[in-house]
Amino acid sequence: MTVGFNRRACVGWSWLLMLAAIAAGAGCASIVNSTKQKVVFSSDPPGASVIVDGTDVGTTPAEVELACHRNHSVRIEKAGYIAYETTTSTAFEQWDPNDYPLSLAFPPLMFIECFRNGGYQIEPHEVTAHLLAAPTAPNH
Numbered sequence: 540m541t542v543g544f545n546r547r548a549c550v551g552w553s554w555l556l557m558l559a560a561i562a563a564g565a566g567c568a569s570i571v572n573s574t575k576q577k578v579v580f581s582s583d584p585p586g587a588s589v590i591v592d593g594t595d596v597g598t599t600p601a602e603v604e605l606a607c608h609r610n611h612s613v614r615i616e617k618a619g620y621i622a623y624e625t626t627t628s629t630a631f632e633q634w635d636p637n638d639y640p641l642s643l644a645f646p647p648l649m650f651i652e653c654f655r656n657g658g659y660q661i662e663p664h665e666v667t668a669h670l671l672a673a674p675t676a677p678n679h
Contacts, residue, residue, distance in 0.1 A: 575604040576661045578627065580615065582668040587617035599668070607659040615668040623668035629659045 580589045582599040589596050589603065591611050596603045605611055610629060616622035 574607055576607050576664075577602050578605050578661055578663075579665040580613070580668075581665070582615050582617070582623070582670055584617065584620075584670065587615045587620070587668065587670060590614040590616065605661055607661055611661070613666055615666070615670070617670055619673055620670035621673050623670060625666060627661050627663065627666070630662055631659060 580597075580599050580601045580603065585599050587599045589599060589601050591603065591605065591613055593612075599615065605627070607629060611627045612624070613627060614622055614624050
């Protein structure tokens, strides 16, 4: 009994191995992002409360994971100082050129990324508040 050479199976396995090699070497970890991103908060002086979207998330310096798909209101405050307020924004993340081979090999990945909010990035990545001393009431 002779085992025949199955060309179709060989071509199929070749494609599978090629796609695996592309995924392993093309920076695929950067194309599929988490739906959260770490943002670093610091202040001068340190030890200020960090309040994101009305929730106290810690004191400076702090590294906090925030949802990537929306803007966040940030307030950094410390007793005796004027509070610092800002808003983060989101932008669609530019893909690394190493991501293109994988997206060409598996085009649905590009759309999956958009629908799961992983293609967004919070700006700024670091928020630094230089707190000013609050004015004191004059003594009479």
